[in-house]
Amino acid sequence: MDTRYILEQTSVGTRVGGADFNYRPGRSVLCDTRVPTAEKNGPMPVYTHGPVFYKLLMDGGSVSGVKGEQTSPKGNGRILHEMEKTGLGEQKDTGSSGILKRASPTHCPGTNGQSPGVFMHLDIRNPGKQAELANNFRAAQEWIIPPSEIQPLPSSHIPVPRNRKPSGHADKEVMAATVLTSLSTSPLVLNPSCAPPVTEPGSRAWKDVLSNSYSSSTSGNWSWDNSDQSVPSTPSPPLSNDTNKNFPLLTPGDDVNEDVPESTHFMFEDPIPRKRKNSMKVMFKCLWKNCEKVLSTSSGIQRHVRTVHLGRNTDSDYSDGEEDFYYSEIEINMDSLTEGLSSLTPTSPTTCGPPPVFPPPLTAVPHSERINMNSSHSPTPTLLSQSAPSTLCHIRTDHAYQATAPVRIPVGPELAGLGNGNGTGPGHGTGNGISASWQSPHVLFKGVPGPVIQVRTVSIGEKRQPAAITHSTVIKNHALITPAPKSAPGTRKPRGEAKKCRKVYGMEKRDMWCTACRWKKACQRFTD
DNA sequence: GATGCCGGGTG
DNA sequence: CACCCGGCATC
Incomplete structure (x- = not known):
């Protein structure tokens, strides 16, 4: 060649x-x-x-x-x-x-x-x-x-x-086009509240937009998936990958066999879908069960999935797109990886919006110390999301096998009791730790501002979930974090002494029952 | 088996 | 949220 x-x-x-x-x-x-x-x-x-x-x-x-x-x-x-x-x-x-x-x-x-x-x-x-x-x-x-x-x-x-x-005119045109493009797609504008605190939000946002746009092209190493062409109307500045220079675990070039398993332990998410600083690196994580392969290129991960998991011919470049189901696009903050790998948290406590649903770990984590899962909320499609028919909120909720590895968050003993719920149970809690595990199908972005746990699974031509499920997902995560012991023996409320509506009125007068009794709930009329 | 009610589904 | 029901624990 x-x-x-x-x-x-x-x-x-x-x-x-x-x-x-x-x-x-x-x-x-x-x-x-x-x-x-x-x-x-x-x-x-x-x-x-x-x-x-x-x-x-x-x-x-x-x-x-x-x-x-x-x-x-x-x-x-x-x-x-x-x-x-x-x-x-x-x-x-x-x-x-x-x-x-x-x-x-x-x-x-x-x-x-x-x-x-x-x-x-x-x-x-x-x-x-x-x-x-x-x-x-x-x-x-x-x-x-x-x-x-x-x-x-x-x-x-x-x-x-x-x-x-x-001519300066051309420059202005370029500038204007860039700004318009960024404005039309940038979550920084759509989600201004998620922007980092700045003294001049407006101008800063523009600068951000511009710098993003230009830096992405300045890096000179952006790429876009071939499938992106299916979306002709979303010319989005590609994510800058120049940060991979700072990523010690990665090597440039052909990284089909590039494996960064360690990085997956720190893959948490960021509500900011778009790379704002050059420390973000787009990675592609294999979602195959028990496979935490992380590659820096979509082609690499596709090949990995195709060859390793799908058993396709290694030499064949043919792809029916199935491998797209088995990997997700993630963004990794290089700074976080280089600054301190020891302290980790699913979300940064300093991200805008409400705090995470789970108690923050005791170890303070720098703001930048996170791994940004690209937000599906972002109207700015990342490289692969450009291939989506819609640029918004592409989240996969099927394919449970795409679950990412559970993440265990160590917490101090003072937080250990959180897993016991409201005392309805004997407190089979989580011991000294809160075990938080989330899976990509469950992890969705949260509405407008706020900490987000996101995994945007990259998929091409796949049906995707609209962006509505966010909140419940967060709640779900909470439930995962503080699991109430499920009807362990003794947790069931003992039967009350008082006669219930059923006993009092009998089946014949069921209409006289309290609604709770009618619905087979705990009787509200004859409470104990 | 009858009873109480939890958990989940549906609209 | 109301409504409904499967299923389980208890009596």
């Missing part, structure tokens, strides 16, 4: 993008090199790390050297800016650096039925990465294009035709 192959196979117009921080010919740049098959067979690979690699492909499969404003004479196709003129692409956002960015994948020609191409437009604004980028880009150029064809670049990145001069 090499670029030539792609060039020959790809009949698309210009393509810019594809992130690969560890470019290995024949291996990575998965986006580009595997586009034809990836589109047919399955989700796009997830890019997690590394520098960004740019490549221009021309219609007809010829290579367009990156030559500034000129298209390659060999290329019989058009490059992106020309596509814009024709209205094919909506990738209008070209920053001052001339870098194409944030184009909606849903508008890629591949989804328009014109070609199997997939576009990923990256905006690399990070100056630190630019140099790296430039190097990688040049390297890529040398690899693809004969050096003789390489001309000095007006930009160290992707050269952009001069007729697309980076």
Whole structure:
């Protein structure tokens, strides 16, 4: 598999993008090199790390050297800016650096039925990465294009035709589009109360939105699932995965066999569905029973499920989507993992909204110390949720086998009595600990603000639960945490001495019974 | 077996 | 929440 192959196979117009921080010919740049098959067979690979690699492909499969404003004479196709003129692409956002960015994948020609191409437009604004980028880009150029064809670049990145001069107007357009997009999808706006306390909520929210939008593209390693194309109207800034650099347990690149079992012990959730800081890492957790495999890529987890649990052919890329049922998308706060693994709590006590339903652990946990289960409440679909027919509240409640591992929360002895209920029982409580276990089918998000325990199970094309069950779920969790001894011997209320309505009135005069007696409840008339 | 009532389902 | 009932413990 090499670029030539792609060039020959790809009949698309210009393509810019594809992130690969560890470019290995024949291996990575998965986006580009595997586009034809990836589109047919399955989700796009997830890019997690590394520098960004740019490549221009021309219609007809010829290579367009990156030559500034000129298209390659060999290329019989058009490059992106020309596509814009024709209205094919909506990738209008070209920053001052001339870098194409944030184009909606849903508008890629591949989804328009014109070609199997997939576009990923990256905006690399990070100056630190630019140099790296430039190097990688040049390297890529040398690899693809004969050096003789390489001309000095007006930009160290992707050269952009001069007729697309980076006007401030364009920037504003980009800005506006970004803001609008974020506003229309961002839970920060929809759920302002969940936003972190700021001195200037409004402006801060906007900044957040913007920084999110840009940082996500700045990371240069976002990805989106192939199935995402099923939702053409949700161009959402992808989650930034650049934090995986900080994640000691993970390694970038192909992580099919990447296993982070330990991390699953700290997977708790966050009501904030959207990554607000770059410490969040999207992970994919296998929900197969007794399998806590956590991978950083959807393709990896899908392959894991497909091969390990479903017994599918390892080599086959074919996927009927069944594996989507067996993993969930989670967000992990890298800070929490690195700061202190010893202290853990299902939810952060400092999250906005009411406190968690269960008593907070005695060990204080930093605000950031949590693992954010991506909120299904979020209208901003994460990578996989974009594939959902609706972007809202996709929660799986079936498939009990998807239960995540129970989590035991150690508490102090002073809390031990909580499990005894109201004293209706002999107090078979939970001893010195509160055992809290929740399962993904039960764990739902809570309504608007408030701590949320969420597991958004990633599923494609699956029926999902609307977002109504939240509260009861929390209550359910509470019940799980403080289980009342279920009708243990002696817990039943002893029969009263007084005659009840039944005895008094008899079956014939049942209408004279108290309602409780009628409903076979404890008699209310002749109480003991 | 009769009685009391808990737990759960239904509308 | 009212209504209803299965099922269990107790008498």
